[in-house]
Amino acid sequence: MANELQGACHCGAIEVTLEVEKGTALSPRHCGCSFCQKHGSLYVSASSGRLTIMLAQPERVSRYAFGHETATFLVCARCGVMTAAVSEIEGRLHAVLNANMLSPPLDIERGTVPVADYEAEDVPQRLERRGQRWIGNVTIVEA
Numbered sequence: 001m002a003n004e005l006q007g008a009c010h011c012g013a014i015e016v017t018l019e020v021e022k023g024t025a026l027s028p029r030h031c032g033c034s035f036c037q038k039h040g041s042l043y044v045s046a047s048s049g050r051l052t053i054m055l056a057q058p059e060r061v062s063r064y065a066f067g068h069e070t071a072t073f074l075v076c077a078r079c080g081v082m083t084a085a086v087s088e089i090e091g092r093l094h095a096v097l098n099a100n101m102l103s104p105p106l107d108i109e110r111g112t113v114p115v116a117d118y119e120a121e122d123v124p125q126r127l128e129r130r131g132q133r134w135i136g137n138v139t140i141v142e143a
Helices: 034-039 123-133
Strands: 002-008 014-021 050-055 061-064 072-076 082-089 092-098 137-142
Touching: 014 082, 050 082, 050 092, 082 123, 092 137
Parallel strands: 050 137
Antiparallel strands: 002 014, 014 050, 061 072, 072 082, 082 092
């Protein structure tokens, strides 16, 4: 039996559905990079999960990549919510989801969530970590 978590950016241009098996840990974390810190993102992922990102208004989605440009951040250009980061690894899309957009909100004690520092990783290390930890079954659908 699977748990289905749903959410959307503030204006509804980007909607998400995350399916995980019951009892699966979502391993919440904050990324220490300046982009994620400025957005206040709280990421969750489960490598065995399935994430569907519905771009209800694709023209309102801004894609942003920086640094190594190995991940693309999906940001709503209308309401400003950073929804997810996606990375193509060996021909397959992986993602982390910003838990702040889930409704109802997850019961997470935010003060206890670690801030991760990935600055020392080179590109192969970064992609290996994402391949192991990020959501491994991702579909982006444009309405």
